Amino acid sequence: KAGVTQTPRYLIKTRGQQVTLSxxxxxxxxxxxxxxxxxxxxxxxxxxxxxxxxxxxxxFPGRFSGRQFSNSRSEMxxxxxxxxxxxxxxxxxxxxxxxQYFGPGTRxxxx
Amino acid sequence: xxxxxxxPLFLSMQEGKNYTIYCNYSTTSDRLYWYRQDPGKSLESxxxxxxxxxxxxxxxxxxxxxxxxxxxxxxxxxxVHDLSATYFCAVNTxxxxxxxxxxxxxxxxxP
Numbered sequence: 548k549a550g551v552t553q554t555p556r557y558l559i560k561t562r563g564q565q566v567t568l569s570x571x572x573x574x575x576x577x578x579x580x581x582x583x584x585x586x587x588x589x590x591x592x593x594x595x596x597x598x599x600x601x602x603x604x605x606x607f608p609g610r611f612s613g614r615q616f617s618n619s620r621s622e623m624x625x626x627x628x629x630x631x632x633x634x635x636x637x638x639x640x641x642x643x644x645x646x647q648y649f650g651p652g653t654r655x656x657x658x
Numbered sequence: 659x660x661x662x663x664x665x666p667l668f669l670s671m672q673e674g675k676n677y678t679i680y681c682n683y684s685t686t687s688d689r690l691y692w693y694r695q696d697p698g699k700s701l702e703s704x705x706x707x708x709x710x711x712x713x714x715x716x717x718x719x720x721x722x723x724x725x726x727x728x729x730x731x732x733x734x735x736x737x738v739h740d741l742s743a744t745y746f747c748a749v750n751t752x753x754x755x756x757x758x759x760x761x762x763x764x765x766x767x768x769p
Contacts (some may be wrong), residue, residue, distance in 0.1 A: 580757070590746065590759040603756045637700060644755060646691065649701040 549574065551640050551650035559656045565626040568653045572619050572640030579621040580647065581613060584635040593636075598622055625655075633657045637648070660685050660751045664667050664760035670769050677752055679763045681730040681747035691748040691757070700702045701746065704732075737767045 552571045560566050572579050580603075581593040592605040596615035597599075615621045625632055633656050639647035661684040671677050681690070681733060692704040705714045708725035714721050718741065720733045730747055748759040 582759075589761040592756060595756070603754050605756075622717060639701075643748075644689070646703045646706050648703065648758065649693075653698045 551638060551648055553636075553638050553650040555653060556651065557654045557656075559658065560608050560628050561658050562628055562630060565624065566627050566628060566655060568623045568625075568636055568638075568655075570621045570623070570638030570640075570650055572621070572638075573642075573648055576640035576642050576648075577619050578641045578643070579619065580614055580639045581621070581623050581637065582637045582643075583607075584652070585633075588598055590637070593623065628657045628658050660687070660749060660756075660758050662747060662758050662760040664745075664747055664763050666763060667761060668766075669736075669762050670768060671737055671767045672740055675711050676736065679732040679734075679745055679747075679765070681729050681749075681760055683730075683731070683749045683758075686725075686728075686752055687749040688721045688752060689750045690723050692730070693748065695744045695762070697743075697747065704745075719758055734765075739767050739769050741765065742767045744759050 554569045578597045580595040583591045593607055594613050595603040599615045609627045613623045635652045635654050637652045638650045641647045663682045665680050690707045693701040694704050695701045705721040712723045712727040718735045723730045744764045745763045746759050746762045748757050750757050
């Protein structure tokens with residue numbers, strides 16, 4: 548079974564721009580979660596989608612948004628990028644309440 | 659709000675020694691996860707602990723859960739260099755099944 552895939556793997560943007568990251572979950576997994584990982588704050592939960600609906604949300608500003616499609620693929624969008632948004636963005640999928648399986652991440656650098 | 663605390667955050671140890679990483683969480687939960695992350699890589703699932711007294715072992719790693727004390731331990735036996743990595747514990751919130759991560763324990767095993 549193929550694992551969780553994320554595209555792109557690396558991204559460089561400038562302040563004020565917006566970015567869209569993509570995540571394809573493991574086949575059969577309907578839950579997709581997004582996390583931001585930084586050296587200072589660690590792994591922080593952004594949101595979780597299940598069957599195209601946002602099920603949970605972390606404490607991030609409205610500039611961070613996401614969506615999930617009928618094939619369970621998910622996208623995350625960050626608008627008006629700030630320097631502090633530079634991070635590794637990880638996507639994870641799971642089947643119901645089972646273990647989460649993480650993708651390789653997208654490394655976003657904001658200049 | 660669920661808080662997950664790991665200690666120590668950094669650990670440097672000699673090969674062959676035993677050590678324990680602790681994970682405390684602040685509110686009732688029904689699942690505790692341990693993950694491993696190698697530098698520049700994504701997270702790899704190690705264990706899922708579901709009930710009080712649960713113990714799981716894989717090679718030189720053994721995880722246990724005490725739900726009454728809200729404490730999980732990850733014990734490393736006769737450490738080898740290959741176990742150098744960052745180890746995260748994560749706990750789900752009962753109310754909305756959000757998964758919250760600890761800050762991670764960076765383990766460096768010296769040959």
